[in-house]
Amino acid sequence: MRDERTGLPVVIVAGLHSDARKEAVDQLLRTVPGSIALHHDLSTAADGTVRRTLRDAAGEVSSGETPLVNDCACCALREDLVPELARLAASGLTRLAVVELWDSVEPKAMAEVVVAHGGDALELTNVITAVDPALVLPCLGNGDDLAEAGLAAAATDQRTVGDTWARQLEYAPVLALVDSEDADDADRALLAQLHPTARQVGARSAELARLAFAGFDVETAAAAQHPSCALLPQEADEAGVATLVWHRRRPFHPERLYEALEDLTCAAARSRGRFWLADRPDTLLAWDAAGGALCVENAGPWLASLPDAAWEMVPAMRRAAAALDWHAEHGDCCQHLVFTSPGLDREGLAQLLDSCLLTDAEYASGREAWRRLPGAFDSLLDPVS
Structure with a gap:
């Protein structure tokens, strides 16, 4: 007993x-x-x-x-x-x-x-x-x-x-x-x-x-x-299986990323993480892919977009994760995607992801210009009810 x-x-x-x-x-x-x-x-x-x-x-x-x-x-x-x-x-x-x-x-x-x-x-x-x-x-x-x-x-x-x-x-x-x-x-x-x-x-x-x-x-x-503070895998390469951790501070161009989705989804057996779209600069987006299928979801605001008073309502683990990843200009806004697969083409995958980021000129135009970029992800993130 x-x-x-x-x-x-x-x-x-x-x-x-x-x-x-x-x-x-x-x-x-x-x-x-x-x-x-x-x-x-x-x-x-x-x-x-x-x-x-x-x-x-x-x-x-x-x-x-x-x-x-x-x-x-x-x-x-x-x-x-x-x-x-x-x-x-x-x-x-x-x-x-x-x-x-x-x-x-x-x-x-x-x-x-x-x-x-x-x-x-x-x-x-x-x-x-x-x-x-x-x-x-x-x-x-x-x-x-x-x-x-x-x-x-x-x-x-x-x-x-x-x-x-x-x-x-x-x-x-x-x-x-x-x-x-x-x-x-x-x-x-x-x-x-x-x-x-x-x-x-x-x-x-x-x-x-x-x-x-x-x-x-x-x-x-x-x-x-949760994508905002997930304990994502680290870089690894063993027995023909590799994990790429791709971390960048610049937002994605929505159209270029959308056009690359099929290739990115099929590039690895498993990929997940959080990402940042230029036309939705305040929104933390979740990336979750397996079996050749990708799910993209709105996971709430980046902490950098919240007023100071709202931070008290944010779970401690979320605040700690953001603090570890904080950037002087962008706060916790970032790209943090992890791809794991046998036969992973790490170099090619990283190049494809980098090509989807804003160019220097696009980045320099500022957030108001970013928001006017074509909303290529609207159909995924704002479905008609």
């Missing part, structure tokens, strides 16, 4: 690699006495229900169904997850609840649900993504919609396999790796460069159980993913 003075420890195990995920969950059930795994199978969502299963090291303990909510399997999961965990907590017999997420469910959303609604009864103690190193690149490079792959969580789910896998991989502080005969040095180098701060452990290692209780902070994890 666990200490009654604390909430029920909850660890989330995520990932598209279902066999690897099961291996990691099985290891936790074997090595943590009194542990229970909770899994919601969303593959039955087309029939109008989500199947819930509870199992321990000996096998299935119970199962049931929960109806869809708003025709959304993930919504049903959110509505059912915390009550089930709270029931386990109330029993006082469970030492660790292992939430095994279904293939395309992203851990960030579920981690925040547990923390927001679990109260004192639940304590999120870590998030783990299970990985087969040989499948990292195939998943990352898969531009198919989840619906095409039979992995959509709702009729309106427009995510792709590649971008979903990237977020699953990069959010978790712990990666549980299975042994794979098909994995080579390039696969392992790619994994290390995509998420260099992650703790990598074997899915069958004894250390996995210890890490399940290590602790987890959803606010820190969210900040680490």
Whole structure:
């Protein structure tokens, strides 16, 4: 029995690699006495229900169904997850609840649900993504919609396999790796460069159980993913896999960047970061690409554009990140993009990016002239409702 003075420890195990995920969950059930795994199978969502299963090291303990909510399997999961965990907590017999997420469910959303609604009864103690190193690149490079792959969580789910896998991989502080005969040095180098701060452990290692209780902070994890202060990878080159960190202080010309988007998106298996458009000089823009698909989003204002009084409302991590990147003239406005891929043409990519920046003459014309440049990104950033 666990200490009654604390909430029920909850660890989330995520990932598209279902066999690897099961291996990691099985290891936790074997090595943590009194542990229970909770899994919601969303593959039955087309029939109008989500199947819930509870199992321990000996096998299935119970199962049931929960109806869809708003025709959304993930919504049903959110509505059912915390009550089930709270029931386990109330029993006082469970030492660790292992939430095994279904293939395309992203851990960030579920981690925040547990923390927001679990109260004192639940304590999120870590998030783990299970990985087969040989499948990292195939998943990352898969531009198919989840619906095409039979992995959509709702009729309106427009995510792709590649971008979903990237977020699953990069959010978790712990990666549980299975042994794979098909994995080579390039696969392992790619994994290390995509998420260099992650703790990598074997899915069958004894250390996995210890890490399940290590602790987890959803606010820190969210900040680490936000484009304004993301912990982006550093320059690297190993086993034919390279990472380019491209950092500049001059804004992009919107038309030249837009014309180069296809080449830039396809130049790497994964690219992400923040960027600055001359015609929107006060707006921090997010760049997120995987599987040949690019998502560009408005991530709010650069801090340099805010009045001093507004800084008190900005999270401390955001202020600290801006301070580290501050420029006397432009503040935190900058280009900070990271590209990771096997066979990356770093020199050619850097030249293409540089060619999209304002020229000396354009830069010298000043911000008012910049704002009058053609709004090539308007259709992406200001969609008609």
